[in-house]
Amino acid sequence: MxxxxxxxxxxxxxxxxxxxxxxxxxxxxxxxxxxxxxxxxxxxxxxxxxxxxxxxxxxPELETEKLRKLLHDSTSHTLQGVSWFAIVAGVVTILVMAAYEFWMNSVMPWYERLAIGLLWGGGLGLFVSVLRQRLIARKTDKYRKVKL
Ligand SMILES: [Zn+2]
Structure with missing residues (x-):
């Protein structure tokens, strides 16, 4: 041999x-x-x-890859972005118009209107910041799931 x-x-x-x-x-x-x-x-x-x-x-890695692609699917990503923009634009329009109406038609003196405006603005700011944190936390959760 x-x-x-x-x-x-x-x-x-x-x-x-x-x-x-x-x-x-x-x-x-x-x-x-x-x-x-x-x-x-x-x-x-x-x-x-x-x-x-x-x-x-x-x-299982291939399954994870599919899941990742699904989450990062560009069409639904764009659609989500557009939807969010529409919602935010609608809410902002309503708020701006309401604030304008309130400012123009109120019989309150200007400092009372200013105080109420500040209260509303502060409350809204807090709400948006909490919403933002929730959204970031949700994104991080998704990321963790994919990385498993
Ligand atoms: Zn042999």
Whole structure:
């Protein structure tokens, strides 16, 4: 038995054989040797099984990738952005008009109107800041889920 057909040499080529990376000649060498050598044939079977289980553990990663793509889907992302803009624009318009009406039509003296305006403005500012924090927290949650 020459060095080309020794078990060690075959074992070194087995992973390439499994991945189909060997030349036709090399593949034939491995084939012929495994037909004669139970040890190498058994080793190859184990290697193939091992690779199969690695591919199985890779599968959940593919699912995660799909989930990530779904979350970052550009169409729904754009739609969400437009929707948010519409809602915010609507709310801002109503608030501006209400403030304008209040300022123009109120019979209160200017300092009372100013005080009420400040109270409303402060309350709104707090509300928006809380909303912003919630949204950021939600985004972080999504990110964590994807990273698992
Ligand atoms: Zn062998």
């Amino acid at each position: 020459n060095i080309e057909n020794s078990c060690q040499h075959i074992e070194e080529m087995l992973s390439g054989y499994l991945d189909g990376e060997l030349t036709q000649q090399e593949g034939q060498h491995v084939n012929v040797h495994m037909g004669q050598c139970a040890t190498c044939a058994h080793f190859f079977a184990q290697l193939r099984q091992l690779q199969g289980s690695i591919q199985q553990t890779r599968y």
